[in-house]
Amino acid sequence: MPRRTATLLTSTLLLIGLLCAGLLIDVPYAEMSxxxxxxTLGEHDGEPVLNIEGEQTYETSGHLNMTTVRVTGVNYRMNLVEAVAGWLSDDHAVVPHETLYPEDVSADEVQEQNAEEFSRSQExxxxxxxxxxxxxxxxQTIVAAVVRDSPAEGRLHAGDAIVAVDGTKVTEPEQVAELVTQHEAGEDVVFTIVPxxxxxxxxESxxxxxxxTGDITxxxxxASDDQRAIVGIQAGVSHTFPFPIDIKLADVGGxxxxxxxxxxxMDKLTxxxxxxxAFVAGTGTIDDEGVVGPIGGVTMKTIAARNVGADFFLTPEDNCATAAESVPDGLTLVRVGTLDDALAALADIRAENTDELSLCETE
Structure with missing residues (x-):
């Protein structure tokens, strides 16, 4: 066999062997896309995303698209070839598996946490x-969570409204811990609750x-870290709205x-x-006071937005520098830190005063 042919055959076999090995070797990474x-102004699976009852609503136009990131599952293990392909791709990101799925958290716990975060974001x-x-x-101050194996387990439940502690009316969550810690460990505390x-x-009504109401002693x-008296609950806040609002969007978390x-x-109610x-997309957490917070996977979300035709992308200010490093062609990244910033940006967009927009820039 000629030397050139033998060399080519050896190289081919080696390449095949490396590819086979790459397909078999698992690597500790996950992929985002x-x-x-x-x-949010339209429908999803045949139902309005935002359903408002008992209050006048108005016709809307354009788009206000929320965006998501697709990630590989908690039990999926990438092989070396997939990881390399992801690293070389412009619209995929390969990250350490533990970044998305911490080792001390189960798949069910991750799913439950995402669902809770999504519910709180809607609220x-x-x-x-x-x-x-x-x-x-x-x-209304409520029981947000009950610690497993704590004195409160089985006595108080998530969602219970806390009216008073030891007869003192409760108006904010911080009061609960303050009133409980006035006791010594081993003493009784009385919660007045509505189930x-x-x-x-x-x-809802x-x-x-x-x-x-009922009293529960x-x-x-x-506490394990000091000598504070505790009962093992986390207090939170729930709200009573002036009319029913239902947000329907399945298979989304966070x-x-x-x-x-x-x-x-706001668009439907005004x-x-x-x-x-205009076709506007965006992302960002929001709190009760209208402060916009950062999110993960912003680059994947800008790509998703542009793929469906968005022209503008409302970007949390803390994500702006990262997003601006790789902007899809034709997409304008608008910096927002508060709800008022977002409303001002939309006013400029509908007035076609785009020169007035606060844009994302790299640091």
């Missing part, structure tokens, strides 16, 4: 939108909490759609068309 986008989106429009939104189902029914225990839900609600017919 552009996910679906949904117009904050409603609060921010309604308060910006001048509606009154009442707050979760009744509290939820009252919130817009009515006041029922006056029929719990014996405190000592808090990053908050800003776009807020803007979508006669002015916020977009002026």
């Amino acid at each position: 552009p996910g679906p986008t949904v117009n 904050s989106a409603k609060v921010a939108a309604l308060r910006e429009l001048g509606y009154e939104v009442e707050e 979760a189902e009744q509290a939820q029914a009252a919130r 817009g009515e006041d909490l029922p006056s029929d 719990i014996t405190t225990t000592e 808090p990053s759609a908050g800003l776009m839900f807020t803007l979508g609600l 006669p002015e068309d916020l977009t002026g017919g």
